[in-house]
Amino acid sequence: MTQNAVAEPENRSGSQGGEPGRLLAQRTFFAARSFPAPDAMYAAATLGAVVTERDRVTVEPHAYVTTNTYFGRFPASYWQRYTEVATCDVEAVVTGSGKLLISASDSKGDSRTAASTVVEGADHETVRLTAPIDRFVDGGALWLDIETGGERLVVEDVRWTVASAKAPRPVSVVICTHNRADYCIETLTELAEDPAVRDYVAAVHVTDQGTDTVESRERFAYVKELLGDKLRYVRQPNLGGAGGFTRGMYETLEAPGGEDAHVLLMDDDIKLESDTILRISALANSTTEPAVVGGQNLCELHPDQLFVDADIANLPKLRAGIDRTDSLSQRSMLEHNQDRRVDATHNAWWCCLIPAEVVRAIGYPLPIFFQWDDVEYGLRARGAGFFTVTLPGAGVWHQDLHWKGWDDWARYFHYRNGLITAALHHQLQPKDMFQFLLNEFMETLASMQYGLAATMIKAIEDFLDGPAGLADGGANVVQAIRMLRAEYPETHIVPAARAGVRADHMPIVRAGFEPSRPTLVMLKRLAMQYLDKPGGSAAVRAGDEHWWHVSLFRTAVVTDSSQTGVRVRRLDKKLMTRLGKQGLAVLWRLRQEGDQTVRRYHEAQPQLTSKENWERLFGGR
Template identity: 50%
Template sequence: MEQASTVGDATVAHDLDALKDGLSEPAPRDRLVAQRGLFAAPSPRVPQKMYVETKGGAVASRDELVLRQGAHASTNTYFGRFAASFWQRWTAVTAVRLELTYATAGSAAFALRASDAKGRKRLVVRQEVTGSGTLVLDGKLDRFVDGGAMWFDIDATAGDVTVTDVRWTVDAPDHLRPAAVVICTFNRADDCAVTVGTLAADAGAMADIDAVCIVDQGTDQVKSRPAFADIEESLGGKLIYLTQPNLGGAGGFSRGMHEITSAPGSAHANVILMDDDILCEPETVLRMNAFANMTLKPAIVGAQMLSLSNPQILHVSAEREVLDEIKAGALTPGAMMGVDLGKKNQERRFDAGWNGWWTCLLPAEVIADCGLPLPLFFQWDDIEYGIRARFAGHPTVTLPNAGVWHADFHLKDYDDWARYFSIRNGLIVSSIYGRFDGTTIAKYLFRKISELIVSMQYGLAATFIKAAEDFLAGPDFLDDGGQSVLGEIRELRARYPETVARPAVEVGAEADPHTQMDVWKFEPDESREGLVLAKRAVQQFLGKVDGRPVTIPAHYASWWHVSLFSQATVTDASQNAVRVRRRDKQTALDLTRQAAKVCWRLRKEAPQMKATYTEALPRITSRENWTRLYGTGA
């Protein structure tokens, strides 16, 4: 089934043969695999301790563990633990069964263990075995409401022991939900091919996946890669490959959501969204899908983000939004950030306000009830959708022990064109779902822009101002899906020299390091930051700043440090370049006037904007609007 249509100069082609017969419900069964017991990652980049910890002689592969006599192993690890607290809270499941195959020349002891919200451990059941066979250990899902997990330990008491085919299973529901994976990509053909190939190679994870949909919005397309033919063959009739103009993450994911939920048999499907550039753990897809099959009511189920550069580090347990501060990511109660998972477990149960779409499952019922994403192009689309679902009564569960590795956010510099979308889209989401008090929002935005101006980030200040101006223009600028503004933002930022990243070797003479160290020791008390900001603004205006050029590391580049100088070479957060900031009094004055004007308008027009965007929400998230943007004519 090949179709093509034109949107501007772009040709949109799609092949939906894989969906012509619709999605089919998985075969009925007595037991549902909630998770597998794996002993190694699909990539050598990930340390074994994320899966199993051993003492004594041991050899671990993906699905087999061999312990020498006297050795000990524990799966009290990130991927080894069963998230008992979340299963008790969100499902009607009352017991879980651990099943495994063992073979020993002598004897071995297996122990099923549990923890509580404070990490206190308890033994559930212990059993010694000899010879070879299948071991079954049952554990009740009780005493876990506030937190805790389950895992198992092994002791090779006499002779070597081999463990394989580890499964955590629960009583299966009467009807299992069909599932499909949607991957959105833009000119990351190699990354996407690796991600899809990793998923396709795991037969166990793919067993209950009916379709894998790649939405390719780039000019360097995935299908051009030699690996694509192998992926297509391994997935068989499950592969759906769509191309369309670049409509951003919102447009790519919404297209997959649209096509999957339009297929026959999809009324109770699970749609799993996944980034193209992650290091994929296919087991995460299995765990999310199993959990979503057992929740009492359809719920969004999200995977956690793990650090790609430091694989045992957790980005954050679960997040919420702070709309008055246009802030997307804030810790929810009980959640943790930047934790080394080799040293600390997530014991306390936590709730989530939303989950990023690096890997996230959306039930078809939620999509039917809430519609498709806002056409925000980039940033806040996943956050807005999670908030919208929550307001409609559909919770998000960020499932621990289900994660993927994603590029670290701290390596992305804040001074970037993407900040336009962060501010503009944050204002849109805040206007629809927050109280959106004009005075509070305007005061906060003016404060942030002022911090940028005193730290000589003029291009970034201009980016913030344009974001607010475009927001005040109303929702019609979303009619093209966000494409046209990209050129405008790049052109705007190009006027400001400090937005250009340069190789460190090209610039900068260092100042007296002792002077800089004295500066770095200062950090204003939160209650006095406003006074410090006013003082820095006056100093910058009057030129009463240190005239020596300085170099400042990224982790010391706060506005209260940089604003003490007239020229600063600041390391980019990526650690690949530097930015040279120079004091420009006239530019600072012009931007301050523009900021004051747009924030005054924001204060006055906030009620009108709230009504305008709220009223427009059903129209711009409708299937009809998205179909127009896709250009399919469907």
């Protein structure tokens, strides 16, 4: 299909597409703006000489550049699945001569040409190409390719627009922060310095729950000047991510006009590609029914790697963020593209838009401080009939979660809140959960992670104590957990050079294969530890710290996943025995009292998620 270039006035207005009835769906950039991501995530030259800038590309003669890249692709499959938009327009300002093509892929990644145009001797002319969104149900995307012959071609200000019969709904960005002021001010700066995004958002709510405040940073005044009265900065006691995000949701939805608002939640420790805000908002404004629309998680330390493409949860195993068999998690986006459309059960709140209709239908989040709050809310929305869409190409960079160790104070909230979530969504069968947690608890003891075992015990006890433990929003339990864990030496990360184990007693020993009969081996290892049989020491690399490996030694110096130091685990028979008895007792309580506890959480849920409960926690605002 060939389409002639359309010359238009040079100045194209606004962030909503430049003409009535058009919605700006995304922009094509050719290079990163501030975060040092590879420019090839935006555009890649496949032939000849090409010069890429943020919103402009100069294609020298006999060259070819493609935006078949992570940020360059238009996720056509998601637009066809969740909207009634039939076509999209690509507009660009061009100078010189060459060829522009809209290319398309299918769910298998095979490409085809959807539209093209040839320009000759253009001088800052606007061209428009139209591509149908009609053959993408199972997957596929659209992108812009540029080719030159004997002359140079400059392409800039590339915009993808779609038809829109209604005005865009106001979107309020909500950022919850706690002692990550430098991260937060960078995100605010990225947002505020993008004129299109700055004009588009109705408000930016920052809930600051820390002692190292965002407003103390020098650039805060600069951001405040750019955003003006759109910036709503609130300080409150630390109620975790659940309380910080809910405060922004509350301030948005309870304000005049909030009944039609979109609330876009963003973590404080992300690195933002500002166009992600427009992309998520555009799809949310176009869906046939209100939907939760979220962004994908890229790795901050490895910017080309995708960490999460679409989340799914397994509540009986207390696991969220599970990779599907066809997941691109941990893959380089310089080498792979997501062509197959995939579904999500929820979207984490590193970047997630929630329409007002969802809150009206299901209430506010649970006051569980953090961890599982986003999962539970997404599952609750799904149960009420709202889709969750995790949009490819709408990415933010987040701290590499696989570089975070499992053994930290947050495990308390993982277990307690995971149990609460499983209970509320009819996935907690006491007998099965008893067996699952018993296995995890035994692995923890065999691994000589006594602080983690104590953390598990406390989490299960507090779950069994019922919803009354959520009355303070989780504010008080944080310090109690930190104090509890401080009693156990192996919970502390120490410099590798000060592990306290002689070098000749600490050879690096790699892990063997997982046992074919794990239960039998587990019981044998625990018996050997009870009889005080293991001997020797070893250094264990991160990733090798499996229970069947660590339990072979009396002392294991384990590299922490963060690579900042090591943890020294030492066999302690008396401690293992005491914790083992406590753990078995609380797990038996879970088996016996589980059904009754589940009913108590179901009965309390309407009150816990009510506006009145959160107003109480906010202290009357």
